[in-house]
Structures are given as C-alpha cells and as structure tokens.
Amino acid sequence: MAYKDFRDFLSTLEKEGQLLTISDEVKPEPDIAAATKAMSKMGAETPAMLFDNIYGYTDAKVAMNVMGSWPNHALMMGLPKNTPLKDQFFEFARRYDQFPMEVKREETAPFHEVEITEDINLFEILPLFRLNQGDGGFYLDKGCVISRDVEDPENFGKQNVGIYRMQVKGKDRIGIQPVPQHDIAIHLRQAEERGENLPVVIALGNEPAITTAAATPLLYDQSEYEMAGAIQGEPYRIVKAKDSDLDIPWGAEVVLEGELLAGEREFEGPFGEFTGHYSGGRSMPVIKINRVYHRKNPIFEHLYIGMPWTETDYMVGINTSVPLYQQLKEAFPNEIVAVNAMYTHGLVAIVSTKRRYGGFAKAVGMRAMTTPHGLGYCKMVIVVDEDVDPFNLPQVMWALSTKLHPKHDTVIIPDLSVLALDPGSSPAGITHKMILDATTPLAPETRGHYSQPLDSPLDVDKWEQRLRELLK
Amino acid sequence: MHTCPRCESKEATVVAKSPVEGAWEVYMCPVCIFTWRSIEPETITNPEKYNRAFKVNPDDIPSAENVPALPARYIK
Numbered sequence: 001m002a003y004k005d006f007r008d009f010l011s012t013l014e015k016e017g018q019l020l021t022i023s024d025e026v027k028p029e030p031d032i033a034a035a036t037k038a039m040s041k042m043g044a045e046t047p048a049m050l051f052d053n054i055y056g057y058t059d060a061k062v063a064m065n066v067m068g069s070w071p072n073h074a075l076m077m078g079l080p081k082n083t084p085l086k087d088q089f090f091e092f093a094r095r096y097d098q099f100p101m102e103v104k105r106e107e108t109a110p111f112h113e114v115e116i117t118e119d120i121n122l123f124e125i126l127p128l129f130r131l132n133q134g135d136g137g138f139y140l141d142k143g144c145v146i147s148r149d150v151e152d153p154e155n156f157g158k159q160n161v162g163i164y165r166m167q168v169k170g171k172d173r174i175g176i177q178p179v180p181q182h183d184i185a186i187h188l189r190q191a192e193e194r195g196e197n198l199p200v201v202i203a204l205g206n207e208p209a210i211t212t213a214a215a216t217p218l219l220y221d222q223s224e225y226e227m228a229g230a231i232q233g234e235p236y237r238i239v240k241a242k243d244s245d246l247d248i249p250w251g252a253e254v255v256l257e258g259e260l261l262a263g264e265r266e267f268e269g270p271f272g273e274f275t276g277h278y279s280g281g282r283s284m285p286v287i288k289i290n291r292v293y294h295r296k297n298p299i300f301e302h303l304y305i306g307m308p309w310t311e312t313d314y315m316v317g318i319n320t321s322v323p324l325y326q327q328l329k330e331a332f333p334n335e336i337v338a339v340n341a342m343y344t345h346g347l348v349a350i351v352s353t354k355r356r357y358g359g360f361a362k363a364v365g366m367r368a369m370t371t372p373h374g375l376g377y378c379k380m381v382i383v384v385d386e387d388v389d390p391f392n393l394p395q396v397m398w399a400l401s402t403k404l405h406p407k408h409d410t411v412i413i414p415d416l417s418v419l420a421l422d423p424g425s426s427p428a429g430i431t432h433k434m435i436l437d438a439t440t441p442l443a444p445e446t447r448g449h450y451s452q453p454l455d456s457p458l459d460v461d462k463w464e465q466r467l468r469e470l471l472k
Numbered sequence: 473m474h475t476c477p478r479c480e481s482k483e484a485t486v487v488a489k490s491p492v493e494g495a496w497e498v499y500m501c502p503v504c505i506f507t508w509r510s511i512e513p514e515t516i517t518n519p520e521k522y523n524r525a526f527k528v529n530p531d532d533i534p535s536a537e538n539v540p541a542l543p544a545r546y547i548k
C-alpha cells in the first residue's frame with residue numbers, strides 16, 4: 001500500500017474527496033495560514049488543501065492540512081477513510097510491532113531533476129510565508145531533518161529523521177530548534193565537542209509514512225526509515241545524499257543539504273507553537289545550506305500550527321499514544337487496554353486499564369510519567385477502567401464525574417520534568433504532575449457505592465449491527 | 473535599507489522579489505533576523521503599529537538564552 005511519493009498521496013486524497021484545490025488567487029499572508037486555521041476549525045474530517053494561485057508567484061503550489069484529519073490519517077495507513085479512531089490506534093500498534101522493516105536503497109530520485117549549488121536563495125526557491133502574526137519570520141515546520149550519530153556513524157538505527165521547527169534566516173541559512181531532549185541535539189553536541197560541523201539534510205514534501213515516523217517518539221537507536229516501512233507494510237525507499245553519508249526519503253519534493261555550524265547560536269523566534277502559545281526569542285543553532293535539489297514544479301508542503309486542534313494534533317496523536325501504550329504494556333501486560341495521549345502532544349494522557357487490586361491505577365499513572373515520552377509530557381494522567389474508551393471523551397468525563405473522589409483519587413507529584421515549551425512550567429521545564437484515578441475502587445478499597453452499575457437492554461449489540469446494515 | 477518593524481534597526485535589506493514583477497518584496501533585518509513581506513498588514517510592516525508585546529530590543533539579543541547550551545570549548 002506504500003505511497004510512491006508526496007504526489008501519489010495527494011492524488012489518493014483527491015480520489016477520496018479529501019483534497020480541496022483552491023485556485024482563486026490568495027495572498028501569501030494572511031490567506032494561506034488563515035484558510036488552514038479556518039479549515040481546522042471545521043471538525044475532525046477536513047480535507048487537505050492545495051493552493052495553486054498565490055499572489056506574486058508564477059507557478060507555486062502549496063499543500064496544507066495534508067494530515068489534518070482522521071480520514072487523512074486513515075488514508076496515510078492505507079485504511080478506509082472512515083476507519084474509527086480507536087481502530088486506527090490498534091492497527092497502528094499492530095504495525096508498530098512489525099518494526100523494524102528493512103529499507104530499499106535507490107541510486108537516483110525524482111528530486112535530482114533540478115540541482116542548485118551556487119547563489120542559493122531559499123526565499124526564491126521556496127514559496128515561504130508567515131503562519132502566525134507574532135512569528136519572527138517564515139518557518140519550515142514539516143520538513144524531515146536527517147543527521148547521524150557522530151561517534152557511531154555506521155549505525156543505521158542511530159541516524160535520525162526528525163521534524164523540528166526551522167526559521168529561514170538568510171539566503172542559505174536556516175535556524176533550527178533542537179531542544180536537549182531531541183535526538184539531533186545529541187548529534188549536534190557530539191559534533192560541537194569535536195569542533196566539527198554536523199552534516200544535515202532537510203527533505204520537504206514527503207509521503208506521509210516517513211513524516212509520521214519522524215514525528216513518533218522512537219527510542220534513540222530505532223530507525224525512522226525502518227518504522228516508516230513497518231507503518232506502510234513494505235520497505236521504505238531511500239537514496240544517498242551527495243555531500244554526506246545521510247539517507248534521504250526517495251519521494252521528497254525538495255531537498256536541502258547542508259551543515260549545522262559548530263559553536264554558532266543566533267536569535268530565533270518567537271514562533272506560535274502547538275501549546276497554543278508563542279515561544280519567546282532565544283539563541284539557536286544555524287544550518288548553512290550548500291546544495292538544493294527539487295522536482296520540476298515542486299509542491300511545497302507546509303503545516304499550520306497554533307491553538308489546538310490543528311494538523312499537528314492529528315499528525316502526532318496516534319503515534320504518540322502507541323509508544324506509551326507499548327511501554328505501559330511491558331510493565332503491565334495483562335491490564336493495559338488502550339492509551340489516548342493525543343491532547344497537546346500528551347501533556348494530558350488517558351489510560352484505560354484493568355486493575356489487580358485497590359491502588360493499582362495510581363501505579364499505572366506513575367509509570368506513564370516515567371516512560372521516555374512521559375518524562376517530557378504526561379502532566380496529567382487520567383486513568384479509567386477497561387470498559388471506558390479513552391478516545392471517547394464523553395465516556396472519560398462520565399468516569400471522572402462518577403468514579404473520582406477528589407480526596408482519594410487526586411495525586412500530585414511535585415517538581416517533575418516537562419518540556420520547557422509548556423507555558424505553565426515554572427521554572428521552564430519543571431512542573432508538578434497529577435494523576436486522576438477515575439477507576440472504580442477495588443478491594444481493599446471499600447469506598448463508594450458501585451455495586452449496581454447500569455447495564456444495557458438485552459440485544460443492544462445485535463441491534464447496533466442491524467442498524468449499521470440498514471444505514472449503509 | 474529599510475526600517476525593521478520589530479527592532480527598528482535601519483539595516484534591513486531586500487532578500488527576495490516576487491516572481492511576478494512588482495507584486496511584493498521580502499525584507500530581512502540582520503539585527504533581530506525578522507523577516508516580512510511588503511504587502512503584509514501594517515501591524516506587521518509598520519514599526520509604530522507592530523504589536524508591542526513582540527518588539528525586540530537589540531540590546532537584549534546578545535543575552536538571549538542558548539538552546540541548546542554550548543559545549544565548554546565555545547564558551548568565552
């Protein structure tokens with residue numbers, strides 16, 4: 001089911017009625033970001049958008065909201081577009097278990113069509129535009145950034161493909177935000193300690209399996225390419241860079257090759273972030289671009305980010321929930337049912353679990369906070385019973401309203417780590433965390449009156465099936 | 473040279489012109505690295521109308537926090 005390249009995925013979206021082409025003239029600002037934000041407000045089933053008539057440009061094409069809905073996420077996995085969210089979660093978890101899928105190497109790629117090595121001007125090559133009004137410039141925020149471990153360069157698994165925010169800061173200069181928790185920050189640190197620049201490649205306009213893998217909190221030595229292969233169910237195609245040993249997604253529309261400059265930091269930001277707040281201006285590393293390739297008439301992909309929900313939240317929803325689910329299952333294989341860590345990248349997580357004995361659910365909540373992702377997120381973990389669907393918020397709210405006793409079921413743990421972008425953390429990167437135990441008390445707990453849970457009329461399941469048939 | 477709406481330095485330069493001649497220009501400030509397009513709303517392009525909460529004082533730039541921190545060999 002693999003998509004050959006970005007265009008292949010766009011044409012599938014079009015066939016499925018999930019791509020809206022906007023051929024009326026739009027201005028780069030504020031129209032593209034405004035239209036995309038407006039689309040995000042229209043629900044969880046919105047189409048991608050392709051802008052092909054942008055004021056001042058002759059042939060620029062910009063694709064937005066490409067994975068900004070559950071139908072588009074389902075199509076990314078080659079599933080029917082109406083696949084329910086919970087089914088997408090379990091199918092993703094199943095494919096996650098197929099990791100690693102070996103890669104397929106190619107000699108040439110479509111992006112070799114046009115190559116630029118002199119007088120590079122990113123402002124002319126890419127149709128750049130501002131996303132949010134307070135942004136300090138024009139950003140790239142859906143590109144795959146590739147780098148290798150400097151001390152173990154042969155290790156394919158330690159090669160990293162990640163998505164980082166990048167500000168275009170000059171004709172051949174790009175600022176990047178590698179916070180210390182990011183894998184690329186480990187590579188940069190290794191290179192800087194040696195006094196060397198770090199080779200990097202930025203691939204723009206990719207088919208969605210690699211974007212999904214790049215946005216998944218994999219372990220440091222797990223290959224995103226081998227995960228993209230697992231997600232799409234066949235080997236992922238890659239091609240070598242020309243200036244380094246880095247591997248590039250074969251289907252990219254635009255590729256920028258360059259190096260992170262050792263010892264250099266430069267003013268960057270602010271940028272409207274997924275937390276719904278701007279990050280302030282800070283000094284960040286700089287990438288010098290030495291080589292650009294692109295397909296003829298490239299389609300430029302971009303991502304609107306801001307107050308949730310936007311495309312980001314669909315893009316990192318299931319692929320954040322699944323690693324937490326797998327890691328919790330390692331600890332509690334017989335109990336964990338499902339994990340929904342889709343809220344602001346998992347700052348809030350909901351875990352559905354069976355309980356062995358009273359107090360068990362609180363341990364599950366604490367374990368969520370000590371997973372690799374939980375260390376930077378999981379500020380609030382809501383734990384619910386096995387019969388509550390964590391993806392169904394009305395059910396979660398029912399559990400909170402009826403099962404939680406504030407005196408017994410609210411646990412606050414002081415001064416844990418969280419990502420510094422959490423605007424509530426103080427100092428940045430430190431926060432109290434909370435477990436809300438909305439499971440039914442179990443012996444030796446004796447409180448509450450839970451012996452008469454409401455059942456359904458007989459044959460509801462039978463009727464549900466029958467009605468589905470009738471409504472087809 | 474153009475005035476940067478954000479830090480008000482006078483050193484901003486043109487970094488791109490629209491492929492369709494005369495539609496717009498893009499400017500960049502070398503002091504605070506702000507980038508803007510000539511046809512953006514005045515709240516972006518005009519130093520007087522630029523959102524005060526997002527103004528940058530050039531004197532504060534050298535003391536901005538390094539993310540990530542620099543290894544010891546680069547610390548002066």
Ligand SMILES: [Zn+2]
Pocket residue numbers: 476477478479480481501502503504505506
């Ligand atoms: Zn400035």
